[in-house]
Amino acid sequence: MASLLLVLPASIAASSAGNVSISTGTSPGVTVTLPHGDQLNFSYSYLLVYANVETTTILGQFEQHTVLFGADLSVINWNISIRGDTTYFNASFPLVQTTFSPIGFDDNLTNLTPFHILSGLNLTPEASLSVQISIDKNVSTRLYAYNVTNSANAADFTNLSVSTLRIDNYINISKIPLANIIPYNVVLLQSLNATINGNRGNFIGFNANSDDFEKNQFNGFAIGSSDLIGHSSGLLWWLPSYTSNGQVYPLHYSFLKTEGALYLAFQFHGESSGTIVAQDPYLSIVNETINGIKIINQQIHLAFEILIHNIELVTAGSVIGVLLVGVAYTSYRSKKF
Numbered sequence: 246m247a248s249l250l251l252v253l254p255a256s257i258a259a260s261s262a263g264n265v266s267i268s269t270g271t272s273p274g275v276t277v278t279l280p281h282g283d284q285l286n287f288s289y290s291y292l293l294v295y296a297n298v299e300t301t302t303i304l305g306q307f308e309q310h311t312v313l314f315g316a317d318l319s320v321i322n323w324n325i326s327i328r329g330d331t332t333y334f335n336a337s338f339p340l341v342q343t344t345f346s347p348i349g350f351d352d353n354l355t356n357l358t359p360f361h362i363l364s365g366l367n368l369t370p371e372a373s374l375s376v377q378i379s380i381d382k383n384v385s386t387r388l389y390a391y392n393v394t395n396s397a398n399a400a401d402f403t404n405l406s407v408s409t410l411r412i413d414n415y416i417n418i419s420k421i422p423l424a425n426i427i428p429y430n431v432v433l434l435q436s437l438n439a440t441i442n443g444n445r446g447n448f449i450g451f452n453a454n455s456d457d458f459e460k461n462q463f464n465g466f467a468i469g470s471s472d473l474i475g476h477s478s479g480l481l482w483w484l485p486s487y488t489s490n491g492q493v494y495p496l497h498y499s500f501l502k503t504e505g506a507l508y509l510a511f512q513f514h515g516e517s518s519g520t521i522v523a524q525d526p527y528l529s530i531v532n533e534t535i536n537g538i539k540i541i542n543q544q545i546h547l548a549f550e551i552l553i554h555n556i557e558l559v560t561a562g563s564v565i566g567v568l569l570v571g572v573a574y575t576s577y578r579s580k581k582f
Contacts, residue, residue, distance in 0.1 A: 265533050267410070268541045272319050273334040273376035274435075275410060275540075277479070277530055285446075285468055285479045286438040287412070287528055289318045290508060294340055294370055294418065294515065296429040298363065312363055314340035314370055325542055331379040332540050340370040340418075371419040380535055381411035384527060388482065390453040390467060390474050398449070400467075400475035402529065407536045409529040416522040418515055429515040431522060437507045441470040441478055448500065448507065449474055453482060464498065465526075466509070481509070483526035489514045490521055 264280040274288030293315040299307055316338050324335045342362045386406045391399035418431060439446025446468050453463040465482030467474045487496050497512040513522045 269332050270543050284440045288436045290436045291434040292316050293432040315343040316340050334376040337373040370421050373417045375415040377413040381409050384409045385455040388453050388455050390451040405529050407534045413525045418520040420519045421517050431513040431515045433511045435509045439468045477531050480529040487524035
């Protein structure tokens, strides 16, 4: 145990290695599969709005209630496209009243109180979410990450410009048609999963700084097989601020738990007149080079595989069959994208 207290900051550089794959699915998120079968997964789960609503009783008294609206992002019909090295997810959807409440909201995120479902509340906010996932070759080349409660638990990560994914979040909450609503909070929940050496990975919170980045202070989680930042397989990190309607705000975040699931929650400031949020976390793969790797979307890839399989089943003389397959695939793409 004493050796753990004497761990010195390690210098960790990205190196070239094969057998790394990066894939996306039918909803926003990314899965990175490393050599030897380790996996890192970062997927979007829920978009929530915590709103304080004032109502009037039959006696003319004002009462304030906190209500929660939300959408399950995994079941939404997403428009997915790939342009160059970037995968785009876009969707618009309603937010309905819900009682979903991961443990940790009231302790770690601001202005959240017990909430209710108000019967007769004719309010369904409209939301849209755009997520862009790309390999970022211009990110900081160095990140010094350290645990706040244990300064010896630290590491110096280098060459991140060859091993980092950029994940851009754009959230738009339409005007909420209720005159007496108080400015609200928008919460984006992302599910975190990692398999390291056949076991569930650990997530270690850190602060970080970088000498060669425009804004050099960051927060994040190191993902690894132990509690040591220097033994990490991946880093999920972000600036401690974001923009909402063009204004810069400090970013509140929390690491939340429900039954069998881990979530990273980002909280944003919302306005009744409408809200546009922009924020961009990063996912760095330690000791790997991902430049030049193609991000594969499973849904688009499956459609292509089906097309190829059908063409192989057609004999050389069945020209009509080939044309029919081509028409079906063109129709599929026009409906989905």
